[in-house]
Amino acid sequence: MVFSRNPVHSVLLLIFTFFCIAGQYVLLNAQFLAVVHIIVYAGAIMVLFLFVLMLLNLNKDTEPQKSTIWRISAGIASGMLLVTLVGALRGGVQMPVPGSGNAEVGLVENLGQVLFTDFVVPFEIAGILFLAAMVGAVLVGKRDIKA
Amino acid sequence: MTALLLFSLGFIIEKATLILVLFLVTLGVAAYATYGERKIAAFFQDRLGPSNAGPWGLLQPIADGVKMFTKEDFVPNQSERWIYILAPGAFIFVALMASAVIPWGTTLTLGGLNWNLQVADVNIGILYVVGLASLGVYGIMLGGWSSNNKFSLYGAIRASSQMISYELAMGLSLIAIVMLSGSLSLRTIIEQQSGMWNVVYQPLGFILFLTCSLAECNRAPFDMAECETELIGGYHTEYSSMKLGFFLFAEYINMFISCTVISCLYFGGYYFPGLDPNWLGGLMGPIILLSKSFFFIFVFMWIRWTLPRFRYDQLMHLGWKSLIPLAILNMLLTGAGILFFGK
Numbered sequence: 033m034v035f036s037r038n039p040v041h042s043v044l045l046l047i048f049t050f051f052c053i054a055g056q057y058v059l060l061n062a063q064f065l066a067v068v069h070i071i072v073y074a075g076a077i078m079v080l081f082l083f084v085l086m087l088l089n090l091n092k093d094t095e096p097q098k099s100t101i102w103r104i105s106a107g108i109a110s111g112m113l114l115v116t117l118v119g120a121l122r123g124g125v126q127m128p129v130p131g132s133g134n135a136e137v138g139l140v141e142n143l144g145q146v147l148f149t150d151f152v153v154p155f156e157i158a159g160i161l162f163l164a165a166m167v168g169a170v171l172v173g174k175r176d177i178k179a
Numbered sequence: 180m181t182a183l184l185l186f187s188l189g190f191i192i193e194k195a196t197l198i199l200v201l202f203l204v205t206l207g208v209a210a211y212a213t214y215g216e217r218k219i220a221a222f223f224q225d226r227l228g229p230s231n232a233g234p235w236g237l238l239q240p241i242a243d244g245v246k247m248f249t250k251e252d253f254v255p256n257q258s259e260r261w262i263y264i265l266a267p268g269a270f271i272f273v274a275l276m277a278s279a280v281i282p283w284g285t286t287l288t289l290g291g292l293n294w295n296l297q298v299a300d301v302n303i304g305i306l307y308v309v310g311l312a313s314l315g316v317y318g319i320m321l322g323g324w325s326s327n328n329k330f331s332l333y334g335a336i337r338a339s340s341q342m343i344s345y346e347l348a349m350g351l352s353l354i355a356i357v358m359l360s361g362s363l364s365l366r367t368i369i370e371q372q373s374g375m376w377n378v379v380y381q382p383l384g385f386i387l388f389l390t391c392s393l394a395e396c397n398r399a400p401f402d403m404a405e406c407e408t409e410l411i412g413g414y415h416t417e418y419s420s421m422k423l424g425f426f427l428f429a430e431y432i433n434m435f436i437s438c439t440v441i442s443c444l445y446f447g448g449y450y451f452p453g454l455d456p457n458w459l460g461g462l463m464g465p466i467i468l469l470s471k472s473f474f475f476i477f478v479f480m481w482i483r484w485t486l487p488r489f490r491y492d493q494l495m496h497l498g499w500k501s502l503i504p505l506a507i508l509n510m511l512l513t514g515a516g517i518l519f520f521g522k
Contacts, residue, residue, distance in 0.1 A: 040262065040324070047317075064363075067306045075313025075346075079320070079339055086324045086332065140303060140363060 039085050043078060050074045064140040197298055201278050208469075209431035210240040216431075216480050223484040247424035255417050259325035266325060267418065267425035270318025274429040277311045277436045280304040282366045284449050284464025285456050296465060297366060304365040305357065308440055309350055312395055315433065316342045319397075322426065323414035334413030337491065341394055341401065344498040349391035351506035352384045355513040356444050369448030378445040380516075383509045385445045387502055389478075392437040394498070397430060399483040401494060438475035439468065446471050 036042055050073045057066035098106075136142055147155050214229065214236070221228025229236030254263060284296040301307060316339045323335020359380060360368045368377075378385045394401040402413075415426045442448060448471075449456040449464035456464030489497065 038259075040259070044262075044321075063301055063303045064306070067303050067310050070310045071306065071313050075310060075316075076343065079313075079316055079343060082317075082320055082324075083336065083339055086320070086336065 040082065043082050043085060046081075047074050047078050050078070061136070061139070062143075064143055193294060194298060197294065197296070198279075201283075201298065202275065205275060205278055205432055205435060206428075208435050209428055210244070212431045212435060212476055213243065213427075214240050215476065216483075219477065219480045220484050223481075244424070247421050250420040252420040252422065253417075255327060257327045258417065259327070262321050262325040263417075264422070266318050266322035267422045267429075269321065270315065271425045271429040271432065273311050273314045273318065274432040274436065277308055278439075280307050280365055281436075281439055281443060282369060282448065283468055284461055287461035287465075289460065294461075296461070300364060300366050303363045305353060305363050305368070305444070308365075308436075309346070309353065312349070313342075313346055315395070318426070318429070319414050322418065326414075326417035328417050331414050331416045334416070338397060338414060341397075341494060341498070344495060345391045345394035345401075345502070348387055348498060348502035348506045349395065351503065351510060352387040352391065353444070355381055355384045355506075355510050358510070358513050358517060365443055365448075369443055369450065372447040373450045376445065376447040376450075381445065381509070381513070383505065384513075385441075387506050387509065388444070389441060390502060392441060393479065393482065394494075396433045396437055396479070398434065398479055400486040400488050402488060434476060434479055435472065438479065439472040441475050442468060442471035 036045065050069065054066040054069045054074075057063070057069060217239070218228040218236075220226075229239040232238040232242045254260060279298040280301055282297040282300070287294040287296055319338045319342075320335045323331040323333075323338070326332075356368065356377060357363060359377065360371050362368060415423055418426060449468045451467045451471075454463060454467060456467060459466075
């Protein structure tokens with residue numbers, strides 16, 4: 033159910049959702065993850081979203097209106113998807129509730145230790161992927177490339 | 180159970196009192212920063228500045244506050260009403276939140292009780308400040324966009340691209356400090372500066388951080404968001420009354436908090452050679468930190484009334500092509516220094 037057709041309102045509600053997720057991280061004693069989540073998603077990515085929306089100035093008037101038959105068929109299709117999902121998940125494997133592990137595991141020191149010892153290869157590969165994506169974006173954004 | 184309840188009640192009262200005092204001090208400093216700004220501007224331009232309200236014009240901020248409250252509260256007809264109202268509130272809320280992680284002193288002994296002079300000693304204190312700085316842009320963007328005014332929108336878009344650009348260099352210059360101290364907690368960073376201030380090890384990092392703070396606070400020479408000669412009033416063109424007052428006030432709060440963070444990160448926080456922060460029952464620490472902060476507020480004003488404004492493309496060039504490479508260089512040099520000389 034879509035509460036708001038205004039894209040800027042939707043962006044604000046999404047930011048609110050990010051704050052709720054950050055709150056969950058804090059409750060899990062993972063303050064570093066919470067604050068990085070806020071900085072990256074709420075502080076950077078959503079600002080760019082808002083930026084684009086403001087530049088394009090999207091309004092509900094410009095949005096194409098769907099006809100009633102489309103709405104009904106979309107409702108039936110998504111309802112059937114929901115039924116299928118519920119049927120598939122019902123009676124599935126029960127996830128075991130994790131026992132009380134080390135509560136300090138989310139603190140920044142422990143996170144750093146793990147990232148740079150046990151998971152150093154995936155971490156570095158992720159870093160290289162980001163670098164490649166950044167270089168690619170700059171290259172695509174460049175208007176004239178001298179061959 | 181009762182003991183626990185009593186402890187938590189005492190804890191809540193202690194923190195609530197501290198938050199209230201901090202709130203009032205921040206508002207007071209911000210109000211008198213406007214007075215200081217006008218007096219300093221007057222001094223730089225060989226004028227008198229505010230002089231009529233009270234002795235030396237000292238009541239001017241109060242008179243301004245009364246003026247702001249009693250002006251007509253105008254909402255443009257075609258604006259996005261709720262976002263228009265939300266924006267100044269969000270801006271000042273984010274500005275006030277940042278003071279929670281700043282350690283204002285060691286402990287204050289008052290009435291036989293020990294008051295911890297820090298609202299929350301979270302182990303990611305400095306990231307919290309950076310996170311709030313990155314959220315500060317929303318107030319400006321939403322305010323500028325919801326006013327439904329082209330000048331406001333220009334101001335908002337300039338402000339947001341400027342803040343996103345300078346956050347990067349700011350974060351990179353912070354990483355060097357974090358590498359030196361091995362902690363993200365502001366308290367630990369200050370405790371390590373009881374001997375030697377960080378600015379001695381990080382002169383380049385300090386210059387970068389100062390420049391980025393000026394840009395983050397939208398202060399001249401980086402006041403692209405509201406440069407009145409081009410954009411009338413920038414993002415708050417359509418605002419009036421106390422909503423405008425919130426925007427202006429939040430900028431002064433941001434400046435105060437930035438100056439305090441600079442003092443904490445690079446200038447030893449509540450430590451000063453020859454002075455013990457535990458003197459006067461612990462009151463010496465806040466006095467030292469506030470003095471440093473006031474000095475940097477003066478430096479900010481000094482810069483504003485001395486340097487002309489950058490052109491917009493120059494601003495972007497400075498941010499992306501000078502500050503960020505310099506910050507990365509500073510980070511590498513710090514890493515090399517730690518590797519070869521130890522700490």
